[in-house]
Amino acid sequence: MRKSLTIAKFEYLKIVKRKSFWFSTLFFPLFLCLVMFVSGYSSVDSAKKMEDASSFDVMYIVDDAEVIPDEIFADPFVRAYDVESVKDDIMKNPKSVLIHIPSDFRSNLSYEIFLGAQGNMVLSQSASTIIESVLKSVAMSSIEDQTIAKMIEGPYSASKYFYDENGEIKSFGFEKYILPIASIVVFFLAVFISSSYMLNSVSSEKENRMIETMLSMVDKKSLMLGKMIGLTCVAFTQFAAWIGLGLLGYIVVSKHFGTTLPFSINWADIDWSMLPLNIFLIIAGFVFFNCVMIGVGAVGTGIEDSKSLSSVFIILSIFPLYLLQSLITQPDSLLAKVFSFTPFTSFMTLLLRNSFGTLTVLELGIGIGVSVLYSIVALYLSYKLFEIGCLMYNRRPTLKEVFKYIK
Amino acid sequence: MAKYSISVRNFSKSFGDLKAVDDLSFEVEDGEIFAFLGANGSGKTTTIRCLLKIYMADKGELYINGKEYNDSLNNEIGYLPEERGLYKDSTVFDILIYTALLRGIERNSAAKKTREYLDLVGLSDSAGKYISQLSSGMQQKVQLGIALIHDPEILILDEPFRGLDPVNRQMFIDILLERAKRGVTILYSTHVIDEAQKMADKILIIKSGKRLEYGRINEVRERHGSTNLFVEFDGKAPLVEGKLYRSSIDNKIAEIIPKDKSVSSNDILKELIDHGTKIVSAKLDYPSLNQIFIDLMKNA
Numbered sequence: 001m002r003k004s005l006t007i008a009k010f011e012y013l014k015i016v017k018r019k020s021f022w023f024s025t026l027f028f029p030l031f032l033c034l035v036m037f038v039s040g041y042s043s044v045d046s047a048k049k050m051e052d053a054s055s056f057d058v059m060y061i062v063d064d065a066e067v068i069p070d071e072i073f074a075d076p077f078v079r080a081y082d083v084e085s086v087k088d089d090i091m092k093n094p095k096s097v098l099i100h101i102p103s104d105f106r107s108n109l110s111y112e113i114f115l116g117a118q119g120n121m122v123l124s125q126s127a128s129t130i131i132e133s134v135l136k137s138v139a140m141s142s143i144e145d146q147t148i149a150k151m152i153e154g155p156y157s158a159s160k161y162f163y164d165e166n167g168e169i170k171s172f173g174f175e176k177y178i179l180p181i182a183s184i185v186v187f188f189l190a191v192f193i194s195s196s197y198m199l200n201s202v203s204s205e206k207e208n209r210m211i212e213t214m215l216s217m218v219d220k221k222s223l224m225l226g227k228m229i230g231l232t233c234v235a236f237t238q239f240a241a242w243i244g245l246g247l248l249g250y251i252v253v254s255k256h257f258g259t260t261l262p263f264s265i266n267w268a269d270i271d272w273s274m275l276p277l278n279i280f281l282i283i284a285g286f287v288f289f290n291c292v293m294i295g296v297g298a299v300g301t302g303i304e305d306s307k308s309l310s311s312v313f314i315i316l317s318i319f320p321l322y323l324l325q326s327l328i329t330q331p332d333s334l335l336a337k338v339f340s341f342t343p344f345t346s347f348m349t350l351l352l353r354n355s356f357g358t359l360t361v362l363e364l365g366i367g368i369g370v371s372v373l374y375s376i377v378a379l380y381l382s383y384k385l386f387e388i389g390c391l392m393y394n395r396r397p398t399l400k401e402v403f404k405y406i407k
Numbered sequence: 408m409a410k411y412s413i414s415v416r417n418f419s420k421s422f423g424d425l426k427a428v429d430d431l432s433f434e435v436e437d438g439e440i441f442a443f444l445g446a447n448g449s450g451k452t453t454t455i456r457c458l459l460k461i462y463m464a465d466k467g468e469l470y471i472n473g474k475e476y477n478d479s480l481n482n483e484i485g486y487l488p489e490e491r492g493l494y495k496d497s498t499v500f501d502i503l504i505y506t507a508l509l510r511g512i513e514r515n516s517a518a519k520k521t522r523e524y525l526d527l528v529g530l531s532d533s534a535g536k537y538i539s540q541l542s543s544g545m546q547q548k549v550q551l552g553i554a555l556i557h558d559p560e561i562l563i564l565d566e567p568f569r570g571l572d573p574v575n576r577q578m579f580i581d582i583l584l585e586r587a588k589r590g591v592t593i594l595y596s597t598h599v600i601d602e603a604q605k606m607a608d609k610i611l612i613i614k615s616g617k618r619l620e621y622g623r624i625n626e627v628r629e630r631h632g633s634t635n636l637f638v639e640f641d642g643k644a645p646l647v648e649g650k651l652y653r654s655s656i657d658n659k660i661a662e663i664i665p666k667d668k669s670v671s672s673n674d675i676l677k678e679l680i681d682h683g684t685k686i687v688s689a690k691l692d693y694p695s696l697n698q699i700f701i702d703l704m705k706n707a
Contacts, residue, residue, distance in 0.1 A: 006508045014497060209492025213553055215461050216486035217509040219478060391461065393490060401423070 003218045007226025011201060012233045021234075025241045050129045053077070057095040059127065060086045065105035072134060083114065094118040097127045175269040180355030183278040186239075187351055190282055192314070194228075194235035195289040201227055202297025202386075203306035211390045220386055228290050277354050277364065284371040285347035289317065291375070291382035298382075298389035299396050316344040320352060331358030341370050412437050413458065413561070413594055418467030420453050420616075427453040428616040431467070435594050435609070440587050442607035443596040444700060450616035451596040452489045455565050459486060471561065482510050485559035489566050489596075491550050495539040499530060502538065503552050510557035517556070524552045528578065544575050551579060555586070562586065564595035568602065580606065601657075604696040612703055619703045628693035631702070635694045636663040636672050638679065639687040646682060651675050655698055659687075662695050 015021050049055060053076055060080040061068060073079050080086045083100055090096050098114040105111055113127050143149045161169045205211045214223055292313050300306030320327060320339055327336050331353055339349040340363060350367040353359045359367065388397050388405045397405075413435035420428045428450040435441040445451050456462040458469045460476045471480055494502055500521060507517035525531045528548040538546060547570065554562060562583070568576050580602065587593055597603055603610060603624075610627060612620040620627050636652075638645065638661045645654045645661045651670045655662045663675055672691060679686060694702075 002511075003509055006505070010505050014494065018496070205494075208494060209488075209490045210494055211492075212456075212461060212488035212490050213486070213492070213506075213550070216459055216484070216488070217481055217506060391456070391490070404423075 001222075004222045004226035004229065007218065007223060008228075008230035008233065011227055011230030012237075015197065015231075015234045016237055021238075022241075025238050026245065029242055029245055050126045051133060052126075053130050055095070055126060056097055056130075057093055058089070058097075059130070060090070060096070060098040061131070062098065062100045064103040065101045067101060067105060067135065068138060072138070077134075087114075090114055091116045094123075097123065099127060099131050170269060175266055176271065178270055179272070179274055179278070180352075183274075183282070183351055183355055187278075187282050187285060187348065189235050189239045190232065190286045191289045191347070192318070193238065194232045194286065195293040197231040197234055198227060198290045199293040199297045199306055199310050200303065201231060202294050202390075203300050203303045206298065206300075206390055206393070207302040209393070215390070220383065220390075224294055224383070224386065227294075231290075232286070271357075274354050274357070277368070278351055280368065281347050281351045281354070281371060284375045285351070287375045288343075288347060288371075288378045289313075291378035295378075295382040295385035295389075298386040299392075299402075300389075301394055301396060305396070313344060317348065320345050320348040324352060327352055328356045328358065331356075337363070340367060343374050346370055346374065412472060412592065413441075414468070414470040414473070415454065415458065416468045418454065418457065418469055419465050420450075420457055420462065421465055426616055428457075428613075431613065431616065431618055433611045433618070433621055435592060438587070438590045438592055439608045440583075440606055441592075441594045442603035442610045443594060443613075444598075444600065444603060444610055444696075445596070445613040446598075446704060448615075449613050451613065452565055453616075454613075455489075455563055455594075455596065459484070459563065482557055483560045485554035485557065485562045487550060487554040487562075487564040487567055489569075491547070493538045493546060493549060496537060498535055498537055499525070499541070499549055500534040502549065503556055506553045507556045512557055520556055520558075521552075524556060527582070528552070543570060544572060547571060547575070548578075551582070555582070560591060562591055562593045562595070564593070566597060567595055568597060568599050576602075600697040600700050601695075610696065612700060614704060620699065624696065625693070627699065628696065631694045631699045634691045635665075635698070636675055636689060637661070637692050637695075638663055638676075638684075638689045640679075641685040641687055643683040643685070645679055645684050649675075649678055649682070651678055655695075655701070657697075662698055664694065664698065 053059065056076050058078055059076050060078050061073075062080045062083055070079075080098065083098065086096075086098055090098050094116055096116070097119070100112040100114065102111065111131070113124050113131075115124055115127075140149045140153065143152075164170050205214070218226075293310060296310045296313065297306045300309050323335065323339070326333065327339070327349060330336060336349065336353065336358075339345040340353065340359075346367070350359065350371070354364070354367075384405060385397075385402065388402060415434075416432045418428055418431045419426070431450070431454060433441075443451050443454070453462065457464040458471065458476060469475065471484065474480075476484075497505070503521040503524065504514070504517050507520060508514065512520065522531070522534075525534055528551075530545060530548055533541060533545060538549065541549070551567065554564065564583075567579055567583070571579060576599075583593060583595075584606065607624060609623050610620070611618065620630075622630075640659055640661060644656055645652075645663065647654055647656075651666055652675050653664045653666065655664070663679075665675060672689075676686065676689065
């Protein structure tokens, strides 16, 4: 164990002492915020632009259905009486559009948009957004009872409550989501970030040709364990830095702008019962994925080769996230059950389903069983792959060699 | 059983259909310098890896100090592998300290030993440099340092002189001879036969995993045919293939091998003089290790 701890410390300091580690750790959340801001700003901006009628010089409307009242026809809206009469202007002016509302519009809500040869999808979509907004406001204003109009228009707000075990009413607040979100974040960090460090560490050790020297000083198990401990600490250092950065950001924002969290947390309302299984699944997933990366790193010919090999396992393991809604809303579906007990997808699926309380007692038992089984198998296989692959330079072992060695 | 010794008996190892080592046996005694000679792919590295349990032997007994390699021997053995490498993003000082700590040396003592070693090999000024900033010769000094930092009683070195310039090669030889004087048992594999003849007490020559020759150097030389003539010459070199002899030339010294046991040294010297070779000195000796190695590789 002393050697494993020495290895853990060395691996930890080797990464944490790098400037590039701190640059990427601090830059990543800032970059994420920037991307979210730019993406949010541009989508709001483009939505505004889509609804802005002034982007057109003129919008001709041929209203055969007589749904648009006269008072709407102010610049840039111009009433036309037939399609052919404005055809020339539409063809000449790229910032003009013709909207034809046919006489049967009220029954089928279909209308036509005409643009010149230079017109494009953005312009046609913008014209469509503008005219539909006009039609909706005309329709809403024609409803005599404005409370009904408001009910149609929304938005609604709901206060959610639930009855606890004693029959008392409790507010259905943010507390319900704290543990599931925290579990998923910790799972992501412990499993994916530390396993990617593990992949890098094993494959670079092989690429650097240091592995044989190391194996003359420590046994393979101690080396693997030391790496796991050290690199997990790296992942959690990164996590702590992000939390620190978030808190710092919150303090700065609240001090300068006087804002506080949009919700309050009642810690007593958190459902802690899901925690033991979530912790178990995080540990089992951590062992499993780190072992997978040790195996992949050992059989790859170098860092790049190992990364390309690992991508298939990473895609498999995050697959449940893409089906999150289905897994929560249809916990009894065949897909949820298959994913819960299949290697690679089982850890995250079980974690998600347990967090949202959709696991039956039987499934819970089977889930624990398969998690232990998969972790043990992964440990065994990674050890064997490490043995066969770590000294195989410049080539991967063939499947035949692997099977023969494992037998 | 000597305290620090290596014993290999009837060892075999295959990789798939390839028999890497076949029924190999040898002994390295306490305080001995043992040279393991063979061409590339002859099974030297496989034997060393199996000895250290980096690979598992298929058959045979491989003992260090009378027992199979295990963790408890880590601190008594210094190993320089054939495939050498270092963490490029670590400093010279850090990597030597790290390996010393893994060998169980306490931190202060590890730092002291590291400084002493860096002084010895002239790398004190590079202690804070990253490995990636060092030349390959400097990196090899660090690699040797990893094998020596804990003052092991047994040194196992796979091609320790590979890629070294003459100055660094001599430095490595001096360091190893100094360790040998202190009683360290050294097993090393090499292609540099001349150095083995000067350094080693005992040799093993293998080809395709099979033992071709084994024993004390002079015993081996004695076993290989009649005495050869070693001629230091000036000017015109002896012919490679003369009437009465074959020759192998290294700088201005020719090893003259009689074609027939009945040919006398005087007749050979006469042929050399007739050929125009100016003889500076001549002596009779057993065949050189280099010649034996070449003959064995050709004939085996």
